[in-house]
Amino acid sequence: MAKVLHILPEIGNYVLLMRRVFTRPQKLKIFWNQLMLEIEQLGLESFGIVAFISTFMGAVVAIQTAYNITSPLIPMSMVGFTVRQSVILEFSPTILSLILAGKVGSRIASEIGTMRVTEQIDALEIMGVNSANYLIFPKMTALLLINPVLIVFSMWMGVFGGWLAMVATGLVSTSDYVQGIRIDFQGYIVFYAITKTVFFAFIIATVSGYYGYVTSGGALEVGQASTKAVVISSILIILFNLVLTQLLLT
Amino acid sequence: MIEARNLSKNFGDRPVLKNVSCNFEKGKTNLIIGQSGSGKTVLMKCLVGLFEVDAGTVVYDDRNFTTMNFEKRKNLRQEIGMLFQGGALFDSMTVENNIMFPLNMFTKQPLSEKSDRVNFVLKRVNLENVNKLMPSELSGGMRKRVAIARAIAMNPHYLFCDEPNSGLDPQTSGVIDHLIQEITQEYNITTIVNTHDMNSVLGIGDTIAYIYKGELWWRGDKETILKTQNEELNEFVFGTELTSRLKR
Ligand SMILES: Nc1ncnc2c1ncn2[C@@H]1O[C@H](COP(=O)(O)OP(=O)(O)OP(=O)(O)O)[C@@H](O)[C@H]1O
Ligand SMILES: [Mg+2]
Numbered sequence: 001m002a003k004v005l006h007i008l009p010e011i012g013n014y015v016l017l018m019r020r021v022f023t024r025p026q027k028l029k030i031f032w033n034q035l036m037l038e039i040e041q042l043g044l045e046s047f048g049i050v051a052f053i054s055t056f057m058g059a060v061v062a063i064q065t066a067y068n069i070t071s072p073l074i075p076m077s078m079v080g081f082t083v084r085q086s087v088i089l090e091f092s093p094t095i096l097s098l099i100l101a102g103k104v105g106s107r108i109a110s111e112i113g114t115m116r117v118t119e120q121i122d123a124l125e126i127m128g129v130n131s132a133n134y135l136i137f138p139k140m141t142a143l144l145l146i147n148p149v150l151i152v153f154s155m156w157m158g159v160f161g162g163w164l165a166m167v168a169t170g171l172v173s174t175s176d177y178v179q180g181i182r183i184d185f186q187g188y189i190v191f192y193a194i195t196k197t198v199f200f201a202f203i204i205a206t207v208s209g210y211y212g213y214v215t216s217g218g219a220l221e222v223g224q225a226s227t228k229a230v231v232i233s234s235i236l237i238i239l240f241n242l243v244l245t246q247l248l249l250t
Numbered sequence: 251m252i253e254a255r256n257l258s259k260n261f262g263d264r265p266v267l268k269n270v271s272c273n274f275e276k277g278k279t280n281l282i283i284g285q286s287g288s289g290k291t292v293l294m295k296c297l298v299g300l301f302e303v304d305a306g307t308v309v310y311d312d313r314n315f316t317t318m319n320f321e322k323r324k325n326l327r328q329e330i331g332m333l334f335q336g337g338a339l340f341d342s343m344t345v346e347n348n349i350m351f352p353l354n355m356f357t358k359q360p361l362s363e364k365s366d367r368v369n370f371v372l373k374r375v376n377l378e379n380v381n382k383l384m385p386s387e388l389s390g391g392m393r394k395r396v397a398i399a400r401a402i403a404m405n406p407h408y409l410f411c412d413e414p415n416s417g418l419d420p421q422t423s424g425v426i427d428h429l430i431q432e433i434t435q436e437y438n439i440t441t442i443v444n445t446h447d448m449n450s451v452l453g454i455g456d457t458i459a460y461i462y463k464g465e466l467w468w469r470g471d472k473e474t475i476l477k478t479q480n481e482e483l484n485e486f487v488f489g490t491e492l493t494s495r496l497k498r
Contacts (some may be wrong), residue, residue, distance in 0.1 A: 026355055026356075027354070027355055030354060030355065115340075118336060118338060118341070119334045119335070119336055119338035120338050120339075120340055120341070122295075122300050122332075122334065122338065123332070123334060123338040123339075123340070125300060125327070126298055126300070126327055126330055126331075126332045126410075127327065127328070127351070127352045127355065127356075127404075128323075128324045128325065128326075128327035128328040128330075128355075128356070129355055130324070
């Protein structure tokens with residue numbers, strides 16, 4: 001109960017911080033430079049891990065489905081269909097967002113947290129810089145832009161991984177697999193997935209930014225802030241996944 | 251001039267500053283001295299608004315800082331330079347970019363002009379050929395000096411230094427003290443320095459405020475401090491072997 005009561009002022013502080021984040025950057029040119037840097041550090045560097053995880057997950061889903069189709073009445077094209085649906089609907093937007101919450105969220109929180117405990121944020125404030133905006137806004141914008149790209153990339157890699165596994169094992173032919181991928185395809189589900197991704201990107205950037213920003217103490221607290229950022233972002237992603245699925249698919 | 255009027259600050263239910271009133275004069279090096287943990291850093295952070303005071307007001311040359319909104323404070327802060335106890339250099343930027351940062355943020359100067367300014371302030375703190383180094387590649391004293399260079403890059407009207415010479419050898423610390431005093435007089439700015447170094451106190455203390463357990467205990471300057479009868483201050487001043495010999 002005490003923990004629940006603790007949440008309310010925390011939400012209040014989060015909202016107050018966001019009001020400082022969502023202001024016009026002092027200098028657009030500096031914002032632009034920061035944005036490019038963050039896209040590189042938070043986005044481009046994630047392509048490798050995304051490709052790796054997505055390919056293997058796609059392969060596993062394909063193999064599981066193929067082995068579970070025992071009835072001759074079910075066409076083997078179901079494998080392609082199943083891979084496509086699970087990858088686009090949940091795996092890429094939700095699971096990968098969780099993984100990115102771990103990778104990117106901890107990075108954001110520890111970077112900003114370190115700046116807090118070494119008084120670098122104070123130094124920004126003293127210069128008259130809105131530190132919340134300067135530090136969090138470019139990171140958030142970068143994630144909002146790059147995460148949808150990463151997720152669409154992950155979808156392709158997942159479907160590709162499934163195909164690779166089927167060709168390697170000989171369980172399903174390429175033509176069956178491709179046919180399955182095309183069954184009853186609705187562009188809306190991609191829109192749904194990207195909408196979720198954007199929401200999750202917002203959660204990752206702002207929640208991690210918040211926990212980094214309010215760190216106090218030293219190196220130990222920076223570590224705690226970074227853990228907290230990952231845990232809370234993940235919980236929120238799971239919760240909002242349910243809410244958004246209800247809102248968007250019904 | 252900066253005026254602190256009846257400042258109080260608590261952390262939780264622990265009072266750290268108790269009704270402190272003090273004026274810090276223009277063109278002078280105003281020292282705040284006191285034991286470790288007495289509240290010097292907290293006082294300084296209250297003066298610049300990094301901590302909100304629980305009671306009292308801070309006035310910068312007739313401008314009430316305490317009642318200002320965020321936007322107005324932001325403007326006033328462009329007149330403030332501050333040296334933090336740990337330096338607080340941006341560790342993702344080179345020395346040059348650290349110093350150039352406020353210039354990039356708030357001026358429209360061309361790059362050549364900004365570079366000139368960087369080299370000028372670096373020279374001012376006796377550093378050369380460090381422009382492209384990262385803060386992690388500097389020694390503690392060099393980092394302090396770069397931090398001073400950054401603090402004075404924008405020609406501040408108010409300069410705050412939190413223990414500018416802690417952790418430095420006596421000679422380097424003397425150089426830094428001298429530098430702070432020189433800048434203060436040359437540009438006629440209001441400078442406030444936190445210190446518990448007696449060399450600094452006797453060297454540059456135009457005005458001295460002694461903080462004892464969060465209270466303003468004594469006011470004076472580098473001449474009067476040696477003759478004080480105040481017991482707590484005496485213990486502070488003559489607490490070391492060197493200074494106690496001086497007294498005898
Ligand atoms: N952010 C904070 N939260 C809670 N208490 C604090 C905080 N900052 C400082 N204090 C407390 O305020 C008191 C004064 O601290 P302050 O940092 O002002 O000391 P100081 O005089 O600068 O000491 P030093 O010479 O060691 O730097 C200390 O007891 C410290 O524990
Ligand atoms: Mg201090």
